[in-house]
Amino acid sequence: MDLPDRVLRIGYVPLADAAPLIVADALGLFRQHGVAVALSEETAWAALRDRIAHGLLDGAHMLAPMPIALACGLGGVRAAVSVGAGIGRNGNAFTLSLDLAEEAGLAEDGTPLPAAAFAAAVRRRAAAGRPPVRLAAVFPFSSHHYLLRHWLASGGLDPDRDLRLVVVPPPHTARALAAGEIDGFCAGEPWGSHAAALGLGRIALTGGDIWPDHPEKVLAFRPGLPGPQAVAATAAVIAAARWLDDPANRDEATRLLHARIFPTMAAETVRMPLAGLTPCPAGIRALPAPMRFRDATLARPEAAAWWLGQMRRWGHVPASIPDSGALAAYGDGIWRAAAALLGEAEPETVTLPQEKAA
Secondary structure: OOOOOOOEEEEEOOOHHHHHHHHHHHOOHHHHOOOOEEEEEOOOHHHHHHHHHOOOOOEEEEEOOHHHHHHHOHHHOOOOOEEEEEEEEOOEEEEEEHHHHHHHOOOOOOOOOOHHHHHHHHHHHHHOOOOOOEEEEOOOOOHHHHHHHHHHHHOOOOOOOOOEEEEOOHHHHHHHHHOOOOOEEEEEOOHHHHHHHOOOEEEEEEHHHHOOOOEEEEEEEOOOOOHHHHHHHHHHHHHHHHHHOOHHHHHHHHHHHHHHOOOOOOHHHHHHHHHOEEEEOOEEEEOOOOOEOHHHOOOOHHHHHHHHHHHHHOOOOOOOOOHHHHOOOOOOHHHHHHHHHHOOOOOOOOOOOOOOOO
């Protein structure tokens, strides 16, 4: 493929599900597909959003609802990005402080905490005159935020009235929990496992317990990026996803992530999400919906529409914005062109979660 010599700058936030980008770079997959890429670690989702919106990044590892938020101009930032591929299914953990985990009756064996049990603990705190429970998500328009809201509402809580939802970037979540600034957080792994390994909190459930095999991140490109470059970068990421889902590559994937993103974290903690595991007091929990990559690479509009439905449910997207405009980033042209280069089959569709209003 004859591509321009310009180096593409692709941003990511330090998370286990940035692995397809790290692997594509480390194994030379971007070069194999004829595109030069420089990866850029970003400190927070807001910084990544701003940098791609203003053309300082050519592409980004991005929260699945973020292209919708950008299309709608939410948070005062608007950009017409294009989704090339999905990056990962599942991979989030909802972690509670030790005190709140005990109050909610979280099981020692890692059994997911029922929403009703958590709601009861929140109400007991309120009845005792204690401050509202403070839970953090990583960005206002994130999968974490909407999965958390969906789960809270299923237990009968009003997320905007019965507790406090705040934003904490993923690398700061364990520190905020340790400092007592929050009572829990929902963030991409390995940050929940990291907090649990340090004895700061316990994982109550994962995103896959709320919506099994939910699409989590996407690879999105800035407006105006030439199509051949987007296709080449997407093909490299699909190839990396294939490699990552081979269990024989798990140790090497752990080594790459540990060296490049998490050098100060225990290697076993980095390995856990790649192996589909989370820590619990009784040992290790094997997740029924583990983080996986290959089946996520086709970012389907119907799954994105569920995120949009949640954004409308909580009043975050004005009714005046049509679905077609909000979901404009979610075409499949880039993915299909990239998949054709690799002979990649179309993944199975995603089952959407059932609604249960508060």
